[in-house]
Each structure stands twice: as C-alpha cells, then as structure tokens.
Amino acid sequence: MKPPPDPHYRHRFPAEIISHAVWMYHVFSLSLRDVELLLAERGVVVSYETVRRWCKKFGHTFADRLRRRRPRPGDKWHLDEVFIRIQGEQHYLWRAVDQSGVVLDILVQPRRDAKAAKRFFRRLLKGLQYVPRVIVTDKLRSYGVARRKLLPKVEHRQSRYLNNRAENSHRPTRRRERQMQRFKSPEQAQCFLSAHAFIYGHFHPRRHLISARAYRRIRSEAFNIWQQETCVQHVA
Numbered sequence: 001m002k003p004p005p006d007p008h009y010r011h012r013f014p015a016e017i018i019s020h021a022v023w024m025y026h027v028f029s030l031s032l033r034d035v036e037l038l039l040a041e042r043g044v045v046v047s048y049e050t051v052r053r054w055c056k057k058f059g060h061t062f063a064d065r066l067r068r069r070r071p072r073p074g075d076k077w078h079l080d081e082v083f084i085r086i087q088g089e090q091h092y093l094w095r096a097v098d099q100s101g102v103v104l105d106i107l108v109q110p111r112r113d114a115k116a117a118k119r120f121f122r123r124l125l126k127g128l129q130y131v132p133r134v135i136v137t138d139k140l141r142s143y144g145v146a147r148r149k150l151l152p153k154v155e156h157r158q159s160r161y162l163n164n165r166a167e168n169s170h171r172p173t174r175r176r177e178r179q180m181q182r183f184k185s186p187e188q189a190q191c192f193l194s195a196h197a198f199i200y201g202h203f204h205p206r207r208h209l210i211s212a213r214a215y216r217r218i219r220s221e222a223f224n225i226w227q228q229e230t231c232v233q234h235v236a
C-alpha cells in the first residue's frame with residue numbers, strides 16, 4: 001500500500017507553513033487567493049496554485065489523522081442528503097452526524113435510491129466499526145430499505161422535524177460551495193468535502209452548549225492535536 005504523503009519530505013516550504021495554509025483554507029471561508037494574501041502578509045511568497053496543490057495533496061491525510069484521534073462518536077446517527085449541482089447535473093451529498101453534531105462521514109452520489117443508501121450505510125459501518133442504537137432520517141424510503149437490509153435490529157425514526165441536527169450540518173458546505181463558485185466534478189467535491197468536514201469540525205465544537213472555560217480548553221487541545229499530526233516529524 002502506498003504511504004500517505006508527508007509534508008516533511010522533499011518540499012521547499014517547511015511543514016509548518018504547509019499545515020497552516022491547509023488549516024486556513026479548510027477552517028475559514030477563504031478562497032485560495034485569500035490564503036495566498038494572508039501568507040504574503042507574513043512574508044511567505046507562494047502562489048494560490050501551490051496552496052491548491054497542498055490542500056489537495058495533504059487535506060485528506062490530515063483529516064484522516066484527526067479522525068483517528070477523536071473520541072468514539074455517539075450511538076444516535078442523524079442522516080440526511082441535499083442536492084448539489086455539479087457542471088449542470090444534480091448530485092446528492094449524503095451526510096451522517098451523531099447526536100452531538102460530529103460528522104461521521106459524507107458521500108457524493110448521483111442518485112438517492114435504495115442502492116445509493118445501501119452504499120452510504122456500508123461506508124459508515126466500515127469506517128466506524130460499530131452499530132448505532134438509533135438512526136434518524138427524513139421520510140425518504142431509501143433509508144428504510146437500507147436499514148432493513150444492513151441494520152435490521154436498529155431503531156429507525158423518520159420525521160422531517162427530528163433531523164435538524166443533520167440538516168444544520170450542511171451549512172458550512174453551502175458556504176464553501178458559494179465561495180468556490182460550485183464544485184467542478186463529483187471527484188473534486190468528494191475529495192474536498194471529506195477533508196473539510198473533519199478539519200472544520202475539529203476546530204468547531206458546539207460552543208453554545210459548553211462554558212467559556214471548557215471551550216478554551218477544547219480549543220487548545222484541538223490546536224495541540226493539529227500540531228502533533230501535521231507538523232511534528234514522526235520518527236519511524
């Protein structure tokens with residue numbers, strides 16, 4: 001198996017600069033040229049095209065490292081799908097979050113039928129390696145077919161009013177979609193959103209549910225984990 005890319009290996013810029021560029025692009029609603037300008041203000045002369053290559057090359061790797069470091073998500077899954085238009089064709093972004101709003105996984109697909117729902121369920125179960133206690137969806141029948149096939153013993157609640165947790169989690173994606181002037185291809189959308197969901201979520205806990213002291217502690221821990229996983233040279 002090919003090893004994941006390493007920002008320490010044969011790059012002109014230090015890993016700290018690469019990590020900082022990827023962090024800015026995924027955590028804030030910035031364009032590539034905005035990141036280029038912010039780096040230039042700090043004396044780092046790099047083109048926006050280089051920033052794009054860094055994000056494409058390392059974003060998914062950094063997101064996977066953060067995903068492995070997070071605590072086990074909750075046992076109540078909220079699933080939802082929204083349409084996104086890519087090159088004039090309608091696709092669907094499937095997303096699952098737990099009861100705390102932590103993103104479990106996303107998947108871009110051209111359909112939302114039973115086959116697409118089963119594919120999304122298999123992806124969730126393979127990545128998380130545990131079965132939920134209950135799943136909450138809207139009244140799309142594809143969810144029921146996939147649940148009966150793959151999770152027959154799991155409670156299934158269907159209501160348009162119970163699934164606000166998943167629906168609200170689409171907001172950062174919509175903001176980035178506008179900033180990027182739509183996605184260019186399904187592959188580009190999947191690659192970017194897979195990284196963005198976990199990097200953005202790592203630095204955005206549900207602040208309104210915790211005290212200021214707890215939020216600052218969680219934020220400091222998030223920065224420490226990011227530095228450890230992206231900037232520290234790992235010794236084999």
